[in-house]
Amino acid sequence: MTHSSATHTTDIAIIGAGPAALFAAFECRMLRLDCILTDVLDCVGGQCAALYPEKPIYDIPAHPSITGGDLIAALEEQIAPFNVPRLLGSRISQLEGEAGAFTLRNERGDVIHAKAIIIAAGAGAFGPNRPPLEGLDVYERSGSVQYYVKKRAAFEGKRIVVAGGGDSALDWALSLSDIAETLYLVHRRDRFRGAPETLAQIEAKIEAGAIEKIVPYQLHGLRGTDGQLSHVEVIALDETVRALEADVLLPFYGLSTDLGPVASWGLETQRSTIAVEPATMQTNLEGIFAIGDVAHYPGKMKLILQGFSEGAVAAHAAHHVARPDKALRFEHSTSRGQPGKV
Structure with missing residues (x-):
């Protein structure tokens, strides 16, 4: 209009x-x-x-x-x-x-x-700090990569990769782990930045198998067809690459x-x-x-x-x-x- x-x-x-x-x-x-x-x-x-x-x-x-x-x-x-x-x-x-x-x-x-x-x-x-990944804009347009969670219910039953080690990443990992099929939490360090209570809840979710911690790894690449995500590639310091099955990537790297x-x-x-x-x-x-x-x-x-x-x-x-x-x-x-x- x-x-x-x-x-x-x-x-x-x-x-x-x-x-x-x-x-x-x-x-x-x-x-x-x-x-x-x-x-x-x-x-x-x-x-x-x-x-x-x-x-x-x-x-x-x-x-x-x-x-x-x-x-x-x-x-x-x-x-x-x-x-x-x-x-x-x-x-x-x-x-x-x-x-x-x-x-x-x-x-x-x-x-x-x-x-x-x-x-x-x-x-x-x-605006969000976007990860430097090849073809990122294609996956953003399809909704396979999102930076904000507006409707939590939209992620029910999804395979989710949450990237980041701060409050937003931890809070949404906790919230979405209850409804996700699988949830990976990726961080480049083996320690997260958050309130003690939040960190304790994260550890409890990890022990219960609701969250899989992927550290120390960084985002490396995206795989999929026509913008629909199938895997998120992550890389370790020794250049070991893992491919995580995923429907959606949520990078929380600040604004x-x-x-x-x-x-x-x-x-x-x-x-x-x-x-x-x-x-x-x-x-x-x-x-x-x-x-x-x-x-x-x-x-x-x-x-x-x-x-x-x-x-x-x-x-x-x-x-x-x-x-x-x-x-x-x-x-x-x-x-x-x-x-x-x-």
Whole structure:
């Protein structure tokens, strides 16, 4: 479907649509500030939606356990009364103007006039680190090689090779071993990187025969017909090659991140993060704020719950930029009233 470009005028432009961005939108609307959500992805949720919609999260207050997908659904429900507009599926590429009069454009040609900006871009534009295997793209297109688990049930009865030694590899090896026909866990070292409890669970699965540990080996090649995987080749340090029968390969080698055009806007950056003043979450440029994983300051913890707090701080600070002539009196939500009726 062809998308025609549009022009939007608002108080706050929020770059990103992950959990911190969604809660920042809620805070903005509770302060009677208009806002718009933008994201390069074609759906809201950021990494929660793209990388681990079915993976449980254990450190969200009042939720002993909640999946990434359910968290995003709850945040969407929270802002639903406000009908916050959104521009998805295109990256913000240009910024002009100054505090009180910014103009942003995305790669599709949409234009946003905003008084202040909240950058909630997570890890920036992210993508998987792909293994250097011949013919990889053919197997990616067929779904034989995947980098994210969106629907756990889709792997039931499959012969699975999980490659990697970090948290993502270990967590998904544990989860999928319950439904896979066979599951191989491949790592180039004989030790994994994970929490002690996770490592203990992995060892228990290995002893029970639910996971076969292939160490120290690295990915070496892919075999199959017409993009349908039949074997994953792995190689040891002594160049011994093994062929593992497999329907799907899940390489978990982390994400490559890039701030993209944001890095050229004159913001003070450090290793794909943006420096902010924690009392306001404002960057070195007046009227531009940053929250969530993309924001950096002394003592920063990259936790979703901290991103929520930063969203509230940024919204209050942005009010002074968007409505400089209107005093802001702090109110609790219990005093302000029901969302959607403010």
